[in-house]
Amino acid sequence: MLAVLRREMSNYFTSPIGYIFLAVFYFFSGMFFTNVLAYNSTDITNVFSGLFTVLMFIIPLLTMRSMSEEKKQKTDQLLLTSPIKLGNLVIGKFLAAFIIYCIALAITVVYSIILAVYETPEWSVVVGNIFGALLLGAALIAIGVFISSLTENQLIAAIGSFAVMMFIMMIDSFASLIPVEFISNILLKISFMTRYTDFVNGILNFANVLFFLSIAVIFNFFTVRILEKKRWS
Amino acid sequence: MIEVKDLTKIYGTKHAVDGISFTVNEGEILGFLGPNGAGKSTTMNILTGYISSTSGTAKIAGFDILDDPIEAKKHIGYLPEHPPLYLDMTVQAYLEFCYQLKKAKQPMKAHLEDICQRVKIADVKNRIIKNLSKGYRQRVGLAQALIGNPEVLILDEPTVGLDPKQIIEIRNLIKTLGKRHTVILSSHILPEVQAVCDRVVVINKGKIVADDTEENLSHKLSDDFRYIARIEGPEEEVTKILHGISNMKDVQSYGEKENGVFEYALEAEPGADIRRELFNRLADRKYPLLGLRSTELTLEDIFLQLTSDGSNKLDGGTN
Numbered sequence: 001m002l003a004v005l006r007r008e009m010s011n012y013f014t015s016p017i018g019y020i021f022l023a024v025f026y027f028f029s030g031m032f033f034t035n036v037l038a039y040n041s042t043d044i045t046n047v048f049s050g051l052f053t054v055l056m057f058i059i060p061l062l063t064m065r066s067m068s069e070e071k072k073q074k075t076d077q078l079l080l081t082s083p084i085k086l087g088n089l090v091i092g093k094f095l096a097a098f099i100i101y102c103i104a105l106a107i108t109v110v111y112s113i114i115l116a117v118y119e120t121p122e123w124s125v126v127v128g129n130i131f132g133a134l135l136l137g138a139a140l141i142a143i144g145v146f147i148s149s150l151t152e153n154q155l156i157a158a159i160g161s162f163a164v165m166m167f168i169m170m171i172d173s174f175a176s177l178i179p180v181e182f183i184s185n186i187l188l189k190i191s192f193m194t195r196y197t198d199f200v201n202g203i204l205n206f207a208n209v210l211f212f213l214s215i216a217v218i219f220n221f222f223t224v225r226i227l228e229k230k231r232w233s
Numbered sequence: 234m235i236e237v238k239d240l241t242k243i244y245g246t247k248h249a250v251d252g253i254s255f256t257v258n259e260g261e262i263l264g265f266l267g268p269n270g271a272g273k274s275t276t277m278n279i280l281t282g283y284i285s286s287t288s289g290t291a292k293i294a295g296f297d298i299l300d301d302p303i304e305a306k307k308h309i310g311y312l313p314e315h316p317p318l319y320l321d322m323t324v325q326a327y328l329e330f331c332y333q334l335k336k337a338k339q340p341m342k343a344h345l346e347d348i349c350q351r352v353k354i355a356d357v358k359n360r361i362i363k364n365l366s367k368g369y370r371q372r373v374g375l376a377q378a379l380i381g382n383p384e385v386l387i388l389d390e391p392t393v394g395l396d397p398k399q400i401i402e403i404r405n406l407i408k409t410l411g412k413r414h415t416v417i418l419s420s421h422i423l424p425e426v427q428a429v430c431d432r433v434v435v436i437n438k439g440k441i442v443a444d445d446t447e448e449n450l451s452h453k454l455s456d457d458f459r460y461i462a463r464i465e466g467p468e469e470e471v472t473k474i475l476h477g478i479s480n481m482k483d484v485q486s487y488g489e490k491e492n493g494v495f496e497y498a499l500e501a502e503p504g505a506d507i508r509r510e511l512f513n514r515l516a517d518r519k520y521p522l523l524g525l526r527s528t529e530l531t532l533e534d535i536f537l538q539l540t541s542d543g544s545n546k547l548d549g550g551t552n
Contacts, residue, residue, distance in 0.1 A: 003333035078317035081281040083306040
């Protein structure tokens with residue numbers, strides 16, 4: 001697993017993908033932070049609420065290659081014939097993307113410290129926000145890696161991921177459109193936005209934590225199943 | 234070392250591999266011979282655990298590839314048809330990655346250096362794989378298979394795309410590898426298998442058509458019975474004479490090649506030697522025989538031969 005993780009990490013930085021991801025992330029989070037400062041506020045939660053939409057667009061950048069490129073270059077043949085468990089392989093891939101995401105998210109710690117110079121922020125809220133963003137990122141990355149494992153074309157993986165992310169973003173609007181209460185209730189229950197907003201507002205709901213963790217675990221598990229299924233078909 | 238039993242792989246309705254059984258003993262170099270699409274790569278992919286079989290078992294060093302994949306894979310070095318290279322890495326970085334991936338136990342630096350020396354890639358160690366020629370890429374792929382000194386080496390058409398000099402080098406390398414490893418090597422080139430392997434399994438349309446030592450097989454196959462002859466003399470008359478030779482099955486004229494000289498393809502009944510009679514008859518009529526050579530067996534011929542009557546003698550009862 002460590003070997004895969006290390007190779008993936010270095011791959012993010014030998015190709016432009018890692019730099020682009022970080023640059024876009026820093027640009028938007030910087031913009032939100034400038035807004036916070038411009039309004040003479042010390043409320044960092046505005047940064048986090050803005051990040052939700054940005055993540056939907058840049059997480060696919062991070063995950064589109066992870067599995068598809070292996071298949072295209074036939075390097076999956078090396079990975080799958082090595083004495084390594086499929087689960088470890090997928091976790092290695094997932095963690096590599098997640099660590100890049102953590103590096104990106106670390107900038108918010110810097111922002112908080114800058115704000116702390118002016119006025120001591122509500123640290124528990126800041127920590128809760130970062131924690132929420134981490135969970136959201138983990139769930140989205142797991143979904144992205146899964147979609148990447150479905151195709152050998154990174155462009156298709158990217159577009160597929162964008163489509164799914166769009167859907168995730170608009171779950172709430174869909175829910176309000178559907179007249180059947182039963183279905184709209186189900187949709188609201190899987191709303192990423194609502195659950196993430198709880199974190200932003202400083203509410204730590206255990207159900208929300210569990211929701212994002214489950215999504216991450218389930219989709220990583222699906223990815224393993226996809227790899228396994230390839231061998232059997 | 235390798236035990237394959239009734240291996241079958243079905244894609245939809247197509248039997249890519251159809252009930253293959255064979256064993257490979259320790260230290261043996263087994264040639265896997267067959268035309269494109271015969272099921273060579275599929276068999277190798279099953280043996281290495283890349284895909285699974287529909288039914289049947291494959292055991293590597295006593296470990297079943299389906300029941301105990303991790304243990305079995307530890308004993309295998311695999312060079313697939315397309316070397317699985319990360320094009321954006323340097324050779325050194327790539328080999329280090331493979332070393333970690335395979336959890337090799339040997340001291341890394343010395344081990345990798347030794348392998349680079351053996352496959353002669355030491356001078357390109359710091360280059361990016363993308364910029365290497367096909368021959369070098371193939372060797373890097375081979376180096377990858379050697380990492381961790383696996384007991385079993387599975388090489389899928391290792392000499393494809395190399396120039397003649399490189400082919401000879403790689404063949405010699407594989408021969409030396411056979412002393413330390415058990416090797417399965419696939420090819421669609423008969424002379425290659427003859428040059429390198431101790432034993433040959435011939436496979437066609439997913440089925441084994443022959444399994445024998447190289448000597449036996451080539452001996453049985455080299456019963457010369459097809460010739461190209463150049464004879465000076467009128468075409469019609471010579472053809473008549475040729476047809477008159479006992480055991481002659483077929484005569485075909487290839488037309489006039491030199492002034493008054495015609496070329497003929499002769500096919501005798503298998504096992505019959507027509508050369509002396511041919512000479513005598515032509516000499517009687519004073520039609521000089523200017524050249525006679527046996528045609529080289531193509532894979533097609535081998536399959537025709539193996540799948541015709543003679544086949545039961547060759548294979549050990551797989552039919």
